[in-house]
Amino acid sequence: MTNKQLAQAFKLTGSLLELHDENPFKVRSYTGTATRLENLNEIAAQLSQKQLVELGFSKNMSEKIFSLLENGSFKELDELTVQTPTGVFEMLGIKGLGAKKVRVIWQELEIETIKDLYEATQNGSLEKTKGFGKKTAENIANQIEFLEKQEGKQRINIAFQYSDYILSNLSNQDFIEKISAAGQVKRHEPIIDTISFVSVLKEGNTSRELFQFLNNLDGISFDAKNSSPFLWKGTFDEIDLKLEIHLTEKENYYGKLLRESSTLSHLNYSTNNPNHLDASLLAVSYQNANSEEEIYQKIGSKFIPYPQRNGLHEWKWIKENNQSDLLELQDLKGTIHNHSTYSDGQNSIEQMALAAKALGHSYLVISDHSQSAFYANGLNKERVQQQWKEIEELNQKLAPFRIFKGIESDILNDGSLDYDENTLKGFEVVIASVHSVLGMSEEKATERLLKAIQNPYTKILGHPTGRLLLRREGYPIDHKKIIDACAENNVAIEINANPHRLDLDWKWIDYAMQKSIWLCISPDAHSTEGLKDTQWGVRVAQKGGLLKKKTLNTLSVEEFESWTKS
Ligand SMILES: [Zn+2]
Numbered sequence: 001m002t003n004k005q006l007a008q009a010f011k012l013t014g015s016l017l018e019l020h021d022e023n024p025f026k027v028r029s030y031t032g033t034a035t036r037l038e039n040l041n042e043i044a045a046q047l048s049q050k051q052l053v054e055l056g057f058s059k060n061m062s063e064k065i066f067s068l069l070e071n072g073s074f075k076e077l078d079e080l081t082v083q084t085p086t087g088v089f090e091m092l093g094i095k096g097l098g099a100k101k102v103r104v105i106w107q108e109l110e111i112e113t114i115k116d117l118y119e120a121t122q123n124g125s126l127e128k129t130k131g132f133g134k135k136t137a138e139n140i141a142n143q144i145e146f147l148e149k150q151e152g153k154q155r156i157n158i159a160f161q162y163s164d165y166i167l168s169n170l171s172n173q174d175f176i177e178k179i180s181a182a183g184q185v186k187r188h189e190p191i192i193d194t195i196s197f198v199s200v201l202k203e204g205n206t207s208r209e210l211f212q213f214l215n216n217l218d219g220i221s222f223d224a225k226n227s228s229p230f231l232w233k234g235t236f237d238e239i240d241l242k243l244e245i246h247l248t249e250k251e252n253y254y255g256k257l258l259r260e261s262s263t264l265s266h267l268n269y270s271t272n273n274p275n276h277l278d279a280s281l282l283a284v285s286y287q288n289a290n291s292e293e294e295i296y297q298k299i300g301s302k303f304i305p306y307p308q309r310n311g312l313h314e315w316k317w318i319k320e321n322n323q324s325d326l327l328e329l330q331d332l333k334g335t336i337h338n339h340s341t342y343s344d345g346q347n348s349i350e351q352m353a354l355a356a357k358a359l360g361h362s363y364l365v366i367s368d369h370s371q372s373a374f375y376a377n378g379l380n381k382e383r384v385q386q387q388w389k390e391i392e393e394l395n396q397k398l399a400p401f402r403i404f405k406g407i408e409s410d411i412l413n414d415g416s417l418d419y420d421e422n423t424l425k426g427f428e429v430v431i432a433s434v435h436s437v438l439g440m441s442e443e444k445a446t447e448r449l450l451k452a453i454q455n456p457y458t459k460i461l462g463h464p465t466g467r468l469l470l471r472r473e474g475y476p477i478d479h480k481k482i483i484d485a486c487a488e489n490n491v492a493i494e495i496n497a498n499p500h501r502l503d504l505d506w507k508w509i510d511y512a513m514q515k516s517i518w519l520c521i522s523p524d525a526h527s528t529e530g531l532k533d534t535q536w537g538v539r540v541a542q543k544g545g546l547l548k549k550k551t552l553n554t555l556s557v558e559e560f561e562s563w564t565k566s
């Protein structure tokens with residue numbers, strides 16, 4: 001468990017205590033522990049109880065930290081969870097509903113399910129309740145509608161874990177001749193509801209062996225009603241996610257894999273090229289073939305990489321480029337947009353630099369939060385100076401590895417950046433991002449971003465829409481206007497690689513490349529572990545056909561340095 005996860009458990013306990021109207025001092029001892037854990041420079045899991053007490057944790061709270069590390073919970077949290085109806089517990093997850101409001105809903109309105117809460121937003125009873133009002137009721141209704149739409153879906157990083165689990169269990173079984181992931185996982189979809197595979201069994205085996213094996217495998221359940229001898233369907237037990245395993249004959253394997261890993265609009269493509277079959281990809285996929293390349297050849301095309309089989313820009317892309325031009329993780333030479341303990345990160349600048357180096361990078365942009373981000377311990381001018389000094393010393397020590405002085409500057413409500421000109425001048429990389437007042441019309445949001453893009457100190461636009469996948473829709477923006485402005489002002493756009501964000505959305509990569517702007521893959525790492533999130537950004541960028549030559553952090557350290565001065 002990371003410090004952040006530990007802190008979340010204490011925060012939750014605090015909320016539950018508040019929900020049950022417990023003594024405010026007791027509530028504060030838990031929320032205070034959460035804050036202390038968040039601000040801790042050391043990794044709690046590596047400390048002894050004595051060390052925790054020396055760092056200011058009470059004996060009682062340090063025992064609970066130990067219990068969390070060992071058992072994933074502690075007694076009070078378990079008891080509170082049991083005493084709280086599931087629906088009420090879920091209400092705590094609705095944005096804008098703190099424990100106090102949930103308590104009113106539960107105790108005064110006697111509502112215990114999300115469904116009944118939604119009803120109360122529609123029939124007017126919630127807005128008449130003291131402390132709510134029309135606007136709050138509307139927001140809650142929108143949130144519930146949004147959350148309902150996300151049911152049964154998972155983010156890419158979670159889905160990949162479950163896909164790997166199935167693949168690692170199946171691939172070494174005697175009865176399997178061939179197996180490959182397919183579907184949404186193979187296409188690197190940011191949001192996934194079904195994990196699917198295509199497999200061929202070894203001669204002499206029937207689907208019975210496979211079905212028996214799957215029925216005995218931990219963590220999944222068989223959906224007999226919707227399965228057939230050539231299709232095993234089921235679900236995962238601990239997570240809302242479906243699983244499908246398609247069986248096929250050896251000679252049909254490549255066609256089946258192609259069909260199962262492409263969208264329908266990709267499959268419906270036909271060339272109308274007189275030298276080739278005037279047939280759709282779907283039609284030719286049913287002919288025997290020894291590879292997927294062969295199937296694409298039949299309609300006069302080169303092989304299309306799996307992530308790009310979306311039915312959007314791939315056919316144009318493959319005419320102009322080769323598969324080897326597509327960005328891969330190992331092409332990245334530096335990591336941009338990273339936090340340290342100066343703001344809300346968990347590791348020191350030096351630890352971040354060493355971890356980036358170990359991942360094969362030759363430079364790191366540290367971009368902590370700016371002064372308005374008080375919730376994230378943003379840096380005032382004095383602490384910026386202090387950080388620059390530390391970076392200069394580390395650059396001496398770690399050369400040729402290079403740390404760049406960056407900042408993730410809040411874009412304030414009026415579109416201005418968060419420091420005076422003198423301070424802004426001193427940064428090598430200013431990433432401008434919106435973190436507050438997210439409820440905006442498209443016009444307002446676009447204007448706010450445009451002003452930040454036009455600021456001569458802005459080098460990179462951070463997570464352009466502020467979306468949190470499966471949790472919060474981004475504010476609406478006019479993507480074309482924003483991308484055009486970035487082109488005019490020599491501002492790069494990040495593809496934030498945190499699997500919650502993946503923002504800029506991949507569908508806009510093609511347009512951004514047409515406008516010749518730089519895109520960068522940014523992990524937005526808040527710990528050394530977070531640096532590895534870069535992989536999700538790369539995977540999703542591949543969907544949009546992001547080329548190596550259009551990716552800012554494929555530049556060498558010297559090239560990147562001269563870009564910072566451009
Ligand atoms: Zn940010």
Ligand SMILES: [Zn+2]
Pocket residue numbers: 337339408524
């Ligand atoms: Zn950030």
